Amino acid sequence: MPTPQRPQRPSRPRPAPPRRRPPPGARPVRSRKQDERPRWGMRVATGLSVLVLGAGGIGHAVVSSLEGGIGRVDPFKDMKNRPQGGHGTNLLLVGTDGRDTITKAEKQKYKLGGAPCHCTDTVMLVHLSADRQRASVVSLPRDSYAEMPAHTDRTTGKHHESHPVKLNAAYAEGGPTLTVRTVENMTGVKVDHYLEVDFTSFMKTVDAVGGVKICTARPMKDSYTGLNLPAGTHELDGGQALQYVRSRHVDVASDLGRMQRQQKFMAALIKQATSSGVLLNPVKFQQVSTSALGSVRADEGFGTEQMLALGKAMKDFGPASSEFASVPIGNPSFPVKGIGSTVQWDAKKAKKLFQALRDDKPLAPAKPKPAAGAQKQAPATLVDVAPKEVRVQVYNGTPKDGLGRTVDAALRATGFATTEAPLNGEVRELKRTLVEYDPRWDRSAKSLATALPGSELKAVKGQGPQMKVTVGSDFTKVQRVRAESRQTGEFSTVTGDEVVCP
Numbered sequence: 478m479p480t481p482q483r484p485q486r487p488s489r490p491r492p493a494p495p496r497r498r499p500p501p502g503a504r505p506v507r508s509r510k511q512d513e514r515p516r517w518g519m520r521v522a523t524g525l526s527v528l529v530l531g532a533g534g535i536g537h538a539v540v541s542s543l544e545g546g547i548g549r550v551d552p553f554k555d556m557k558n559r560p561q562g563g564h565g566t567n568l569l570l571v572g573t574d575g576r577d578t579i580t581k582a583e584k585q586k587y588k589l590g591g592a593p594c595h596c597t598d599t600v601m602l603v604h605l606s607a608d609r610q611r612a613s614v615v616s617l618p619r620d621s622y623a624e625m626p627a628h629t630d631r632t633t634g635k636h637h638e639s640h641p642v643k644l645n646a647a648y649a650e651g652g653p654t655l656t657v658r659t660v661e662n663m664t665g666v667k668v669d670h671y672l673e674v675d676f677t678s679f680m681k682t683v684d685a686v687g688g689v690k691i692c693t694a695r696p697m698k699d700s701y702t703g704l705n706l707p708a709g710t711h712e713l714d715g716g717q718a719l720q721y722v723r724s725r726h727v728d729v730a731s732d733l734g735r736m737q738r739q740q741k742f743m744a745a746l747i748k749q750a751t752s753s754g755v756l757l758n759p760v761k762f763q764q765v766s767t768s769a770l771g772s773v774r775a776d777e778g779f780g781t782e783q784m785l786a787l788g789k790a791m792k793d794f795g796p797a798s799s800e801f802a803s804v805p806i807g808n809p810s811f812p813v814k815g816i817g818s819t820v821q822w823d824a825k826k827a828k829k830l831f832q833a834l835r836d837d838k839p840l841a842p843a844k845p846k847p848a849a850g851a852q853k854q855a856p857a858t859l860v861d862v863a864p865k866e867v868r869v870q871v872y873n874g875t876p877k878d879g880l881g882r883t884v885d886a887a888l889r890a891t892g893f894a895t896t897e898a899p900l901n902g903e904v905r906e907l908k909r910t911l912v913e914y915d916p917r918w919d920r921s922a923k924s925l926a927t928a929l930p931g932s933e934l935k936a937v938k939g940q941g942p943q944m945k946v947t948v949g950s951d952f953t954k955v956q957r958v959r960a961e962s963r964q965t966g967e968f969s970t971v972t973g974d975e976v977v978c979p
Contacts, residue, residue: 680715796973856979864892874907
């Protein structure tokens with residue numbers, strides 16, 4: 478990607494040329510190459526980053542210059558009987574399915590072949606609280622069972638009465654307007670603004686902010702996307718990020734697991750954008766925002782003034798300010814004649830979730846505040862198996878009295894299920910701490926060894942599920958560890974700070 482040029486200041490102000498807007502509801506005129514976009518799972522991350530990157534202090538002129546790059550649509554045209562508006566602001570972020578804005582080499586490298594369906598690949602409803610202190614992001618599965626409202630097909634001109642479909646078909650048949658109508662009918666939440674983003678702007682945004690850090694406790698490999706990440710911490714560039722957020726075959730959760738990875742990536746992107754100095758540097762801000770806005774389409778009401786107002790209010794925004802949830806699922810494989818398998822929502826739980834959005838209430842459970850004067854803990858290392866699931870018997874392998882009790886207490890403090898009854902080891906001159914385990918519980922053993930830096934792992938067939946730790950004279954500390962955050966609370970929610978790398 479060529480290095481962006483630093484904007485040059487003209488010798489005297491020049492009036493901005495008038496911009497020609499398309500008629501309301503018209504699609505921007507684009508070349509065939511521009512119109513075809515590759516299928517991917519996280520175009521919407523770029524849409525949210527636009528809000529974060531619109532922070533106050535950058536200035537009206539800079540943001541105004543960026544607005545011209547946004548394509549305009551009228552998703553609210555002729556809409557009637559809409560839900561009543563609540564507190565805060567609701568944005569519908571969608572990513573459409575296409576493939577032609579990338580090179581042949583990139584298609585091959587990132588495995589982006591196949592025919593586009595011209596439908597929404599990803600749909601997220603974002604609620605910005607009235608006090609601008611919180612963003613609640615709710616993922617709507619693209620295969621959700623939906624009752625599409627009566628409409629006229631934008632391609633054939635044929636009128637259709639209301640009928641069952643998968644949610645992602647709404648865009649194919651009726652574009653942004655039918656997508657908004659369908660989502661409002663399903664959720665009862667009034668959509669205030671519409672943002673539609675594509676693959677190219679996503680990759681460029683990731684590269685422009687300097688990459689995004691992702692942590693994974695286990696290897697992630699998907700032959701369909703080419704993703705191949707060993708366990709650990711990774712700095713992903715735009716192409717690698719694309720593979721990460723598109724992958725559906727790294728676990729049994731398929732699309733639902735992919736949505737959780739998309740949410741995790743959004744939190745990491747927010748962290749990078751808000752901590753890298755982009756928001757305080759007008760030149761860098763303009764470079765990043767130009768990339769982000771390059772292929773964004775939005776409603777006419779989302780312009781310079783709205784971006785500046787939101788940005789100013791969100792100037793202290795960070796990962797902890799965001800919370801992520803998915804619509805509660807009743808049946809992940811609900812069969813529908815003529816459509817196939819769909820995702821059926823849990824009607825009762827989904828109704829409560831969307832009522833919380835309308836009432837401007839947090840989705841994540843409140844976190845207990847740290848005690849006054851409490852010392853800040855060091856970041857925990859990510860492990861595959863949660864410490865509470867690992868049973869441990871500690872032995873003291875040195876002549877030092879009380880070392881077994883010390884290690885047992887420290888392991889228990891970080892979550893391991895110790896016996897609280899340490900014993901003396903058969904060997905009392907052990908130099909290196911030893912972790913013995915049954916090969917059937919090797920993942921648990923690796924989590925335990927991570928908490929004991931420098932320890933040695935030894936497989937013992939038939940030992941059973943309990944780990945055996947013999948503390949050696951090399952012991953220095955127990956490292957805090959944690960498993961990947963699981964969605965918690967009534968709405969199965971995580972906050973951004975729980976899923977980003979420490």
